[in-house]
Amino acid sequence: MKQDIQDRILKRHAQCNYTCQYPGCEKPSTEIAHVISKGKYGRMRIKNYCFSKGLKLTSSDIDRIMHHDLNTYPTCKQHNDYMNLHISQDAKVESLIDEILDDIDKNVKSWK
């Protein structure tokens, strides 16, 4: 895993007080859940949606979206899957990508 992504994940755990973000769960966070799944499908989904908006993303642009705070939630082992958006929730996936793009626009330096 790239160092900047690893740093970002550690920062995300710290921001959330190393606690699972599933509502009502207070176990220590041991994993990072990705709302849009970090697998090939999720990456393709981000790429295709952005392409439809006229944005051609590089692999590292996709990483920025994939590992953005709005797409990552620290969880315990039990609750990782509960954070994922299902493939069928297209409208939610697209509005989350829009929200992340807006945030990246406003805080270009926050990634570094």
Ligand SMILES: [Zn+2]
């Ligand atoms: Zn939990």
